[in-house]
Amino acid sequence: MLPAVAAALAACSEGSTVSEKKPPKGTRRVTYGADPAQYGELTQPSGEPRGVAVLVHGGFWKPEYGIEYATPMVPSLVAAGWATWAIEYRRGTGASDTLDDVRAAIDACPVDADVVVGIGHSAGGHLVTWAAGHGGLTHVISQAGVLDLAAAYDEGLGGGAVEAFLGHPPGPDDADVDPIRQVPLDVPVWCVHGTADDNVPISQSRSYVAAARQAGATAELVEVEGDHFVLVDPDSDAWATTLAHLRSLA
Numbered sequence: 468m469l470p471a472v473a474a475a476l477a478a479c480s481e482g483s484t485v486s487e488k489k490p491p492k493g494t495r496r497v498t499y500g501a502d503p504a505q506y507g508e509l510t511q512p513s514g515e516p517r518g519v520a521v522l523v524h525g526g527f528w529k530p531e532y533g534i535e536y537a538t539p540m541v542p543s544l545v546a547a548g549w550a551t552w553a554i555e556y557r558r559g560t561g562a563s564d565t566l567d568d569v570r571a572a573i574d575a576c577p578v579d580a581d582v583v584v585g586i587g588h589s590a591g592g593h594l595v596t597w598a599a600g601h602g603g604l605t606h607v608i609s610q611a612g613v614l615d616l617a618a619a620y621d622e623g624l625g626g627g628a629v630e631a632f633l634g635h636p637p638g639p640d641d642a643d644v645d646p647i648r649q650v651p652l653d654v655p656v657w658c659v660h661g662t663a664d665d666n667v668p669i670s671q672s673r674s675y676v677a678a679a680r681q682a683g684a685t686a687e688l689v690e691v692e693g694d695h696f697v698l699v700d701p702d703s704d705a706w707a708t709t710l711a712h713l714r715s716l717a
Contacts, residue, residue, distance in 0.1 A: 494541070499575035500568070507554040507572050508534065510541050516550035517717040518582030521573055521604065523554055525589025527613075527625035528632040530559035536588070536699065543701045547710055552576045556594075562633050562644060569594045573603040582717040584608060586709075588699050589667055590628070592658075596646040596675075599654045606716055607656040608709060610698040611667045614658070614675035615647040624667060647675050651684030657712060659689045659698060659705065666695035 526532020556568035585595030592612020
């Protein structure tokens, strides 16, 4: 693992704040709203892109975790021919703000493409899978996604992150923001999850895929060796598996 990435991921796992990092070379920042958090970072390959990879970072929807957790994957995606649209969004101001921003950011992507893949890690997996039910994405890759909010609340994931995100314990009125209760989606969902993940247990992806398939949706579970953060380490076998899956899409 690259030293800078290792430091960032270690800090995330310990609950500390990571300082802002410069975006990859050739990246252009584009705003989609007036709030400082409403922007995306666009990075283009040298030739015609295969499609667009929309990167949505995780961090249990907390304000201290930002876009710097998505940008380490940008260079390898661009090298593979993908235009990348890494998005930032409001966090800590309520679920409505966060969800509205993710939809708005996807709609504001500056590149038109036939293939638009949402790639989200942890809470970002929740956000891209939720967003796929509202248009704009053709495929979803959920990396250790929080896909069952009720189960995540019951297990106390993220130190009560689900209740903090919603503003209350999840209940029947939250079905429209809970991916497992949105099945079936019209787009395929590919869930990749580390078998040693103790931040977001693999049961989250297993349960989602089982529910999606039972509802008639296209969903696949890919179990990989490693913990919660190996999925976003660009030098890992887990990320190589994700890149291989992307090659099959475009």
